[in-house]
Amino acid sequence: MGDDSLRWDTETVCGECGSATAACGTELPGEMRERLLAEHGATELRLGSSVDRRAVMRVLRRSLGLGLGEARAVLDRGYGGTLPEVELLARRLRVVGVGAVAVAGAGR
Template sequence: MKIISLKEPVVESVRYHASCKACGARLECWGVHGLIGGSLRWDVESVCSGCGQTTADCGQELPARLREQLLADHGPATLQVTGPSVERVTVMRVLRAALGIGLKEAKALVGQVLAGAYLGTLPEMEYLARKLRGAGVDAVAARP
């Protein structure tokens, strides 16, 4: 298991194909997703083999399609909370703030997190791990 230092950017990239919206030919796409400077970002560049159109897009909320490609290519990472006496309330508070979720979702999620069963992309898990460590919880992102 590799533990990532606090400041280091965590970036994953993936290459995949899609259909061009303009002409329907095959698009070559390169997607990048990462935790950079403390926030999650993604960008995608594509080139059409038919009409030659190139597009670039980027944002913060990871699109489902790109997320699936990343998980398929790299495999999911887990969030591991390792401290001997973890405060559920603290973990829930961090999850709610980081993910913008309600109390009910956070309650369901904290069980998964503490069981080491919460999965996502490595940058997503590292983002949460850093937020948790910032709140004094011993947490790491790891790829099993």
């Protein structure tokens, strides 16, 4: 996590021939995301008891690319994802004065 964005990278080496590959990017491939969630469990976004719902909605819409109704649904039901995804969202919320934390392992 850097510069208010997420990046991923992976490297593999073949045990048979020694061939190595490396890959990186900003958008985490779906299968990698699912593997991270399976191995580490989901992280849950927790908001403070008294939050400015409008500020939360703005951050959700901007960060997750959601429409108004979708952002409202996320605000009502909660948000979970990988630890880096949720921590980035919590940081963005704290920047605008919303008490937010990422709780790892909440989805286990």
